[in-house]
Every structure is written in structure tokens, then in C-alpha cells.
Amino acid sequence: MGRLPAPPGPFRAGFWRSPIRGPWLTSVFGLVLLVGIPVLFVTGALSYAAYNPDLGPLNDQTPDKGLFGFYLFDWPTRPYWLYRLTQGVHVTLGVVLVPVVLGKLWSVIPKLFEWPPVRSPAHALERLSLLMLVGGAVFEFVTGILNIQLYYVFPGSFYTLHFYGAWVFIAAFAVHVGLKFGRLVRALRSRPLWRELRTGVAGTKPEPPDADGLVATAPAAPTIARRGALALVGAGSLALLVVTAGQSIGGRLRRTALLAPHNRPPANGPNGLNGPNSFQVNKTAASVGVSPAMVGPDWRLELHGAGPVQVFTREQLLAMPQWPALLPIACVEGWSTEDQHWSGLRLADLAALAGVPDAADVLVDSVQPPGPYSSVVLRGNQVRDPLSLLALHVNGVDLALDHGYPARIIVPANPGVNNTKWVRRLTFRSR
Numbered sequence: 001m002g003r004l005p006a007p008p009g010p011f012r013a014g015f016w017r018s019p020i021r022g023p024w025l026t027s028v029f030g031l032v033l034l035v036g037i038p039v040l041f042v043t044g045a046l047s048y049a050a051y052n053p054d055l056g057p058l059n060d061q062t063p064d065k066g067l068f069g070f071y072l073f074d075w076p077t078r079p080y081w082l083y084r085l086t087q088g089v090h091v092t093l094g095v096v097l098v099p100v101v102l103g104k105l106w107s108v109i110p111k112l113f114e115w116p117p118v119r120s121p122a123h124a125l126e127r128l129s130l131l132m133l134v135g136g137a138v139f140e141f142v143t144g145i146l147n148i149q150l151y152y153v154f155p156g157s158f159y160t161l162h163f164y165g166a167w168v169f170i171a172a173f174a175v176h177v178g179l180k181f182g183r184l185v186r187a188l189r190s191r192p193l194w195r196e197l198r199t200g201v202a203g204t205k206p207e208p209p210d211a212d213g214l215v216a217t218a219p220a221a222p223t224i225a226r227r228g229a230l231a232l233v234g235a236g237s238l239a240l241l242v243v244t245a246g247q248s249i250g251g252r253l254r255r256t257a258l259l260a261p262h263n264r265p266p267a268n269g270p271n272g273l274n275g276p277n278s279f280q281v282n283k284t285a286a287s288v289g290v291s292p293a294m295v296g297p298d299w300r301l302e303l304h305g306a307g308p309v310q311v312f313t314r315e316q317l318l319a320m321p322q323w324p325a326l327l328p329i330a331c332v333e334g335w336s337t338e339d340q341h342w343s344g345l346r347l348a349d350l351a352a353l354a355g356v357p358d359a360a361d362v363l364v365d366s367v368q369p370p371g372p373y374s375s376v377v378l379r380g381n382q383v384r385d386p387l388s389l390l391a392l393h394v395n396g397v398d399l400a401l402d403h404g405y406p407a408r409i410i411v412p413a414n415p416g417v418n419n420t421k422w423v424r425r426l427t428f429r430s431r
Contacts, residue, residue, distance in 0.1 A: 006115035016110045019219035020226045022207035023187035024196070026214060028230065029104040030184050034177065036097050041170050043090035047332060048163065050075045050083050050415050055361060055377040059418070061159040068167050077385040080412035084330035087415075088248025091334025094144050095244045095259070099236030101137055103229065110213055129175040136169030148244075148333050150261050150282075157372070159332075183212070197227045247335040262335035276395035277403055279337045280329070282416065284402045289369045290422050295406050299367070301390075304427040305354025314406045318392060320345055325387040331416035342410045344391035347383045347426075356428040359383050363427040364409055364420045373417045378409070383428070387412045390423060 006012045049071040053060035062069060076082065111130065118124045143165065147158045154161055190207075204222040207215050224232075246253030247260035257263035262280040285291070301317060303310040322343050330336035351359040360380045368374040382388055388411045391399065399405040404421030411419060 004116075010110075010113040011115045013110075013213065013217045015113075017216045017218060017220040019206045019216060019222045020204060020224065020229055021107055021110070022215045023183065023210050023212065024191050024207060025226055025229065026104065026107040027184045027187035028193070029100055029107060029233070030180070031188065032100050033097065033104060034184075036093060036100070037170075037173055040090060040094055040097070041166065043086050043093070044162075044166055045071075046086045047083075047090060047415070049073065050086070050413070051418065052377065052379050055379065058363075058373075058375050058377055061157050061372060062163050063160070065163070068164070074379055074381060075413070077382055077388070077412045077414075080327055080387060081330075082413040083415055084248060084328055084336045084413075087330055087332060088245075088334055088336065091144070091148060092241065092245045092248060094141065095148070096237045096241050098141060098145075098240060099233045101141060103233040105134065105137075108214065114213065125175070126179055129172050129179065132168060132172035133176050136165060136172050139165045140169050148260070150333065196225075197230075199225055199227060201225045201228070244334075248330070250336070250338050260335055262331075262333075276397040277400035279340060279403075280335060281402045282331055282333070285422070288371065288374075290367060290401070292401060294367045295401070295422055299406050299424070301407060301423065302425040303350060303354050304425065305351070305356045305359075306430075307355045310354070314392070317345060317390075317407065321349070322392070323386070323389060325389050325391075325410060325412070327387060327410055327412055329410075329416045329419065336416075341395050342389055342391040343393045344389040344407070344410075346386060347378070347388040347390060347409075347411075348386065350390060350426060351383055351428045354426070354428045356430050358430060359428040360431045361429055363425075363429065364423060365425040365427070366420050367422045367424045373420070376418045376420055378411060378414075378418070382411050382414065385412060390426070 009015060048069075051059045052075055053062075053069055053071060057063075060069065112134070114127075118127060140162065143154065143158060143162050146153065147162070152158065201222050201224060204225045206219045209215050209217075240259070242253075242256050243258045244260060246255065246257035247263050254263050262282075265278045265280060299314065301312045301314075303312065323346050325342045326339045327342060328336050328339050347362065348357075351357055351362065358380075362378050362383050363375065364378060365375045378388075389409075391404070391408050391410045392406070393399065394403060399408060404423070407423045408421040409419045409423060
């Protein structure tokens with residue numbers, strides 16, 4: 001194959017003529033990703049841990065995960081904003097890195113069309129890692145962005161696809177870094193950053209020929225300097241930060257989070273734009289099949305534990321001591337609400353009432369028709385936290401139907417989907 005002439009078009013070296021392409025520019029983008037990608041992976045792994053996957057398939061939607069499903073610790077409840085922080089960083093950083101990924105892909109695109117495609121076993125390994133790296137990056141970033149936009153067009157569960165895709169991507173990333181780290185360091189040392197930032201289009205010259213074939217063999221006249229390419233990518237990342245970060249940071253930046261579906265409270269939400277229940281919600285009652293009749297006067301809460309099953313009306317629950325908690329809702333899509341004033345019954349008190357004061361976990365069932373996260377399991381440390389509630393009120397009024405009326409779970413640092421709404425049964429279990 002090496003003796004055959006290269007096919008026409010992008011497989012021929014003279015096709016790529018940009019004079020700014022070369023090891024230095026590629027390494028600058030690579031250095032940013034070398035820092036950013038591990039942070040993305042770690043925060044993604046923390047998101048996985050936040051679901052308490054060892055508590056069973058109700059919490060973990062990844063079948064046959066094997067060793068890939070390992071986790072290192074029980075997810076804590078403090079600080080109460082922990083999941084809001086880790087998932088906000090994960091999603092925001094993922095969006096901000098998109099221009100850097102595109103810049104990196106542009107800088108190395110000649111490598112995708114090398115001829116011959118394989119020259120040796122080592123070259124084959126490098127090519128395979130490159131294919132997995134590019135494919136994994138595109139897959140992870142595309143599925144992540146679609147999930148942020150609540151655009152569920154996946155051929156399966158986003159949770160499962162993104163989970164396995166992350167492992168493929170990080171494996172390829174680790175191999176690629178191992179193969180290229182030395183070249184990255186040498187390329188960065190080859191020319192000072194400050195000098196490139198002071199060099200305009202007129203002074204832009206191609207780099208010396210390189211073994212990787214990134215430098216054009218017949219470069220065209222420059223139309224942009226390397227500093228211009230860096231500025232373009234940096235400006236793109238900054239713009240995406242401005243139009244995304246506010247969905248998790250909140251405050252005034254929430255108004256600029258134009259790419260976030262949950263950047264503002266719904267104008268037609270319960271109790272109006274400024275009403276006590278007018279804050280973000282991912283799934284409405286109607287969208288999951290919960291009707292007002294299912295939570296009407298006939299609704300009852302079942303309490304299971306060591307003794308006989310206990311059944312309570314909402315009025316009986318309201319007659320019990322009520323406790324406050326100031327907590328946000330934070331979801332896997334990266335959005336979160338401001339802190340809301342919840343009140344209701346402590347899960348620890350309900351565990352004691354059920355005869356299991358040292359509960360190892362609690363199974364929470366919703367009136368929602370069976371489906372993902374219509375039932376979840378909470379760990380013992382979540383049950384015992386004094387801020388963990390079966391909430392009946394929010395911001396001084398009854399929960400709206402879309403926010404879980406007549407009763408919902410609210411637990412500090414818990415992913416929003418595990419704060420089950422429309423609760424009908426709590427089953428406290430000991431070890």
C-alpha cells in the first residue's frame with residue numbers, strides 16, 4: 001500500500017496549505033485539553049457516584065457495567081451545594097471546551113488523511129487511538145450538548161450512552177497523551193507564546209517541517225496569524241461561557257444563559273412568574289403521566305419499616321412537626337435553581353416512626369407510572385441528614401403539582417432526578 005500513489009484530494013500532502021498549522025499551534029490547543037479533559041472526566045465520575053450506583057438498578061441505569069461501574073465513596077450530603085458545583089463545572093466546562101476541540105481537530109486534520117494509513121504496528125496503535133479519540137470526543141460532546149438542551153433523540157438512554165462513551169474516550173485520550181506528550185513539550189518550547197501573541201499576519205511564517213506532517217509542504221500566504229486563531233477560539237469559549245454558566249451559577253448571569261433551557265423561571269409556571277412555585281422544573285406532571293386525580297383526596301403515604309405498614313393522609317402529615325431546609329435543585333443537565341425554602345418531615349423522623357431509626361437506606365416510590373427514576377433508593381447518610389425532608393411546602397405554600405404535590409423528597413447535594421416527586425411509599429430498611 002505504501003508503494004501506491006496517494007488518492008487525490010485530502011490524502012495528498014499539497015492539499016493542506018494553511019501556513020499556521022503545525023506542532024506549536026496543535027500543542028497549545030492540546031495543552032488546554034490536557035488540563036480540561038481530566039477535569040471533565042473526574043466531574044463526570046463524581047456525577048456517577050452521586051447516584052449511589054451500588055444501591056441497585058433503580059439508581060444505576062448502566063447494565064452490565066462490570067469494572068467500569070466502580071466508585072470510591074458514598075456520596076455525601078454536605079456541602080449541600082456539592083452536586084450543583086460538580087455538575088455545573090462538568091457541563092459548563094464541556095460547553096466551553098467545544099471551540100478548543102474544534103480548533104484542535106482543525107489543526108490535526110491532515111493526520112486523519114495520512115497515506116499510507118498504516119506503516120507499522122506502533123503507527124497502527126497511534127492511528128487507532130486517534131480514531132477512538134476523535135470519535136469519542138465527537139460522541140461525548142454531541143450527546144452532552146443534546147442532553148443539556150433536553151433534546152432526547154438518543155437510540156437508548158443518554159445516561160448509558162454517555163457513560164460507556166466516556167470510558168472509550170478517556171482510554172483513547174490516555175493512550176494519545178502517552179504517545180504525544182514528549183512532542184507536545186518540545187513543540188511548546190520551540191517558540192515563546194509571548195512572541196506569537198505579538199506577531200501579526202505579515203510576520204506569520206510556517207513552522208519548520210515536522211515528522212508528523214502537520215506543516216504544509218506548499219503553504220499559502222497567511223490570512224490570519226496564530227494569535228488570531230487563538231483569539232478566535234478563546235472568544236468562542238468566552239461567548240459560550242457567558243451564554244451557559246448562568247444556569248448553574250445563578251444570579252445576574254442567569255439572564256445571559258441563552259443556551260440553557262432552564263435559564264429563567266417559567267413565565268407560565270405555577271402561581272405566575274413571581275409566585276412561590278415559579279422555579280425551574282425538568283419534567284411536568286403531565287409529561288410523566290401524573291394526573292391531579294392520582295394525587296387528589298384519596299392520596300395516601302405508605303410508611304414501611306420494622307412494624308405494620310402505616311398509612312397517612314396529607315392532613316395527618318401536616319399535623320406532625322415540620323422542619324425547614326434551604327436547598328437548590330440541581331440536575332444532570334447542569335442547570336440548578338436558586339435555594340428554595342422547603343418545609344416538611346425529616347426523613348430521619350419518618351425512619352424512627354417506621355421502627356428503623358438506624359436505616360441503611362430507604363426505597364422511595366412515586367405515584368408516577370413505572371419508568372426511569374419513578375423509584376429510587378437513598379443511602380443511610382442521606383436519611384439521617386437533618387436537611388433531608390419529605391417536603392410538603394415550598395416557599396411558604398403548598399407544592400405545585402409540577403413540583404411534586406402532595407409530597408416530594410428533597411435531600412442536600414442530591415441529583416434532582418433522585419429527589420423523587422409525588423411520593424406514595426417510603427420503605428426504610430436496615431442492614
